Amino acid sequence: MFETHIPDVTPVTTDTRTSTVTLTGYGADLDVEVPRTALILDVALRQREDLPYSCLGGSCGTCIATVESGRARMEPEPLLAITEDEIDRGLVLACRARPVSDEVTLRFGR
Incomplete structure (x- = not known):
């Protein structure tokens, strides 16, 4: 298992809980409740359409973010726009x- 601030890339489980996700670094901060089975950006875009993204499929890298607190888990391969070193x-x-933990903070940008 990785340290708290480093994402875990193991397969997703069926978790019925939600997490409070804070998105920073791109305009005003956004707090959003995200089911643990949902993709963070999919839920956040319902509240703010101007968040950074292009492909929504892991191949452009526009939505890259640093996990500043809490834990997030990425879906397994293919993750074309991020390297193992960046992970x-x-x-x-x-x-x-x-989201994996009760609260997660992501800061957009490298």
Whole structure:
């Protein structure tokens, strides 16, 4: 298991809980309740359409974010727009990440 601030890329489980996700670094901060089975960016875009994204499939890298607190889990391969080194440094693609802890803070940008 990774440290708290580093994402876990193991397969997703069926969890019925929600998490409070805070998105920073791109305009005003956004707090959103995200089911643990949902992709963070999918839920956040329902509240703010101007968040950074292009493909929603993990291949462009526009939605790359640093996990500043809490834990997020990315869906397994293919993750074309992020390297293992970036994952090890605590980066995730918001379009492929699901919350794991009760609270998660993601900061957009590298």
